[in-house]
Amino acid sequence: MNATPTSGEARFxxxxxxxxxxxxxPEVLNAQTPALWADLRTFGRSLPGDVRVVIVRGSGRAFSAGLDTSVAATMLGGVSEAQIxxxxxxxxxxxxxxxxxIAAVHGHAIGAGFQLALACDFRVVAEDVKFCMAEVxxxxxxxxxxxxxxxELVGYARALELCVTGRxxxxxxxxxxxxxxxVVPAAxxxxxVSDLTAAVLAGNRDAIVEIKALIAAAGGHTFAEQEAVERAAQIRRIQDLSGLGE
Structure with a gap:
């Protein structure tokens, strides 16, 4: 790794x-700060090319209780679009x-904690979890x-309800x-998470990369558009597997 975290708020x-x-x-339920976000950004940029799976978890009793309240007071004093x-x-x-x-979520996942879990492709959740979009x-x-x-996950009406009520x-x-x-018992x-990671690693990496791109794009495509990108992806896979793409 060519990046060293400086906040001391996470392990990589x-x-x-x-x-x-x-x-x-853990003493503040993994409340988040801009210093943590800077470390996350740096870590993401520095990942070795052979990394296929990233697991995000929280130590102690919770995944993350959201934005650190002391930081929130500072941010309310002014923050720029560039900073956001x-x-x-x-x-x-x-x-x-x-x-x-993969987000391994237990305890509270509130506000920024909820959004960090949402940023992941998969959420493996303990039975004690409480999700909350508390920004409102x-x-x-x-x-x-x-x-x-x-x-994308729950639809417009449910997403709006969760965000405007903060329940x-x-x-x-x-x-x-x-x-x-x-959803599994906390223990x-x-x-x-290990089982899901193993299942992902068992698959062909290049096929999984193509599949993730296809699924991510599907919501914005018509059937004809999606079929076209599926065709192109499949041709790339066949050429790669047969050696014709070399």
């Missing part, structure tokens, strides 16, 4: 094709086509990419409405 580990981000401020764009980059790299990102309670809006992913969504409901890929969370 790379083990072959798997990278792990562990939010590590940098904060967004801290989460955006988790969506890149070359990676599959501060007079703010979700601004870390969460609104688009939330609409808490338990694990069972999260599974029912599409926020969670799987089984690590094993469930």
């Amino acid at each position: 580990d790379v083990d072959g094709p798997v990278a792990t981000v562990t939010l590590d401020r 764009a940098q904060y967004q980059e801290a989460f955006a790299w988790l969506r890149q086509p070359s990676l599959i990102s 309670t501060l007079g703010l809006v979700p601004d870390l990419g969460g609104t688009k992913r939330l609409v 808490r969504v338990p694990a069972a409901e999260a599974s029912q409405i599409g926020l969670a890929n799987v 089984s969370l690590s094993d469930a």
